[in-house]
Amino acid sequence: xxxLPRVSGREVVKALLKIGYEQDRQRGxxxxxxxxxxxxxxxxxxxxxxxxxxxxxxxxxxxxxxxDEFKALL
Numbered sequence: 001x002x003x004l005p006r007v008s009g010r011e012v013v014k015a016l017l018k019i020g021y022e023q024d025r026q027r028g029x030x031x032x033x034x035x036x037x038x039x040x041x042x043x044x045x046x047x048x049x050x051x052x053x054x055x056x057x058x059x060x061x062x063x064x065x066x067x068d069e070f071k072a073l074l
Contacts, residue, residue: 002067004056005074009047012056015073016043016063 007015013023013031021043024034029048035041043062046055060070 002071004053004067005071006050007056007074008049009045009051011074012045012051012059015070016045018073019063019065021063 009029009031013033016033017023020036021033022036024032024042026032026047029046031045031047033043033045041062041064043059045051045059051059057067060067063070065073
């Protein structure tokens with residue numbers, strides 16, 4: 001299992017924008033992303049200075065990526 005990088009919520013959003021997600025809306029400190037093409041997945045990314053390890057791993061899994069693929073997007 002690869003080691004997760006320490007990233008902020010904004011850095012996670014920038015990485016996911018590169019693979020076809022777009023910012024749908026923001027409510028408080030949570031940014032909601034929507035996949036432009038089918039299957040139109042929605043992801044919720046906390047807008048924190050550092051995203052918790054478990055939260056980051058869940059976001060990566062929901063996006064259909066591996067940790068190494070995510071690191072390459074950063």
